[in-house]
Amino acid sequence: MELGWLLCGTAVLLLLHVLMELSPAVNFALRIGFYCVLCLVSSALAAAACLLVNGGRTVKNMRIIKAVVKTFKYFFGLRFEVKGLENFEVEGPAIIVSNHQSILDMMGLMEVLPDNCVQVGKKELMYTGTVGLIIYLGGVIFINRKSTSSAKMVMAEVAKTMAAENLKVWVYPEGTRNCTGDLLPFKKGAFHLAVQAQVPVIPVVYSSFTTFYNPKTNLFTSGKIKVEILPPIETKGLTSDDVTDLTDRCFHTMRETLFRLSGRPSEAKDSS
Ligand SMILES: CCCCCC/C=C\CCCCCCCCCC(=O)SCCNC(=O)CCNC(=O)[C@H](O)C(C)(C)COP(=O)(O)OP(=O)(O)OC[C@H]1O[C@@H](n2cnc3c(N)ncnc32)[C@H](O)[C@@H]1OP(=O)(O)O
Numbered sequence: 001m002e003l004g005w006l007l008c009g010t011a012v013l014l015l016l017h018v019l020m021e022l023s024p025a026v027n028f029a030l031r032i033g034f035y036c037v038l039c040l041v042s043s044a045l046a047a048a049a050c051l052l053v054n055g056g057r058t059v060k061n062m063r064i065i066k067a068v069v070k071t072f073k074y075f076f077g078l079r080f081e082v083k084g085l086e087n088f089e090v091e092g093p094a095i096i097v098s099n100h101q102s103i104l105d106m107m108g109l110m111e112v113l114p115d116n117c118v119q120v121g122k123k124e125l126m127y128t129g130t131v132g133l134i135i136y137l138g139g140v141i142f143i144n145r146k147s148t149s150s151a152k153m154v155m156a157e158v159a160k161t162m163a164a165e166n167l168k169v170w171v172y173p174e175g176t177r178n179c180t181g182d183l184l185p186f187k188k189g190a191f192h193l194a195v196q197a198q199v200p201v202i203p204v205v206y207s208s209f210t211t212f213y214n215p216k217t218n219l220f221t222s223g224k225i226k227v228e229i230l231p232p233i234e235t236k237g238l239t240s241d242d243v244t245d246l247t248d249r250c251f252h253t254m255r256e257t258l259f260r261l262s263g264r265p266s267e268a269k270d271s272s
């Protein structure tokens with residue numbers, strides 16, 4: 001009986017292995033599927049820990065989430081090479097902006113996340129089962145991207161509470177995932193927020209995933225991700241008139257860094 005189960009299990013594993021070798025599509029789907037299951041299961045366990053330790057929705061839960069998510073890279077053979085962590089050591093609150101390539105970014109985010117830092121996320125994430133629950137418990141700020149006025153109102157409220165709660169806020173200024181190896185034009189919400197709260201902007205850049213991850217070609221292998229935390233950009237004394245300029249400066253610095261980290265230095269020059 002037991003031998004039967006063992007043989008069955010081995011046969012299933014062998015079949016999966018053969019399918020993965022034969023078909024990149026199956027390989028890709030299985031790896032992404034595994035990532036999603038890992039997120040859902042770990043979120044359920046982490047949510048229980050968060051509720052027991054901290055009792056409800058608080059940024060303190062980010063420490064628990066970070067500890068769990070930092071182990072995920074070993075399942076996928078991903079390595080992070082991080083530079084500039086000292087740039088997070090600013091006094092008081094700050095806005096952190098970074099490029100957003102994939103749902104896999106949560107691993108890179110947690111690899112470097114400073115204390116007392118929450119992210120801005122689309123409200124649809126609340127409805128992703130246990131993942132939605134853990135994101136809620138971590139204190140993520142939800143915005144409705146379909147309504148500019150309500151998103152702006154939420155951001156204005158955040159500008160007020162950041163100082164009181166000594167919060168850092170992590171925003172993906174591209175506003176959506178983009179895995180092309182380049183940046184999308186930046187939305188201005190993060191920069192309005194920084195100017196309204198008069199806090200520095202700290203850019204964080206992750207090298208392009210395209211050498212090991214590409215959903216269009218079903219590529220998902222192991223790989224190395226370079227991360228660079230750039231020096232803070234001060235906003236003291238800036239007004240809403242300076243937001244476009246601040247956004248542009250940040251965009252160009254991050255684009256140059258992205259190309260350098262991804263081994264495409266020459267293309268930084270044709271940035272417009
Ligand atoms: C334990 C295991 C767990 C495992 C899994 C979980 C792992 C980790 C869990 C924790 C981590 C969770 C992290 C979740 C991350 C989620 C990431 C996302 O969801 S990204 C998508 C959402 N984020 C964003 O969209 C942010 C960037 N967007 C913006 O900043 C936008 O500007 C906006 C959303 C505020 C508004 O967008 P939109 O409606 O498109 O309007 P715009 O064109 O950008 O702006 C119109 C004009 O308004 C001006 N503006 C914008 N903001 C403001 C403001 N705050 N104040 C004043 N004015 C503002 C803007 O300048 C435009 O005017 P213009 O004249 O054209 O300049």
Ligand SMILES: CCCCCCCC/C=C\CCCCCCCC(=O)OC[C@@H](O)COP(=O)(O)O
Pocket residue numbers: 035036037039040100102103104105106122125127128129131175176177178
């Ligand atoms: C009961 C409902 C069950 C739903 C199951 C959903 C399964 C989801 C499980 C795991 C996914 C892990 C995702 C981790 C969080 C990822 C955050 C993220 O990267 O969001 C994307 C968002 O920034 C931009 O969205 P778009 O690119 O504009 O789109």
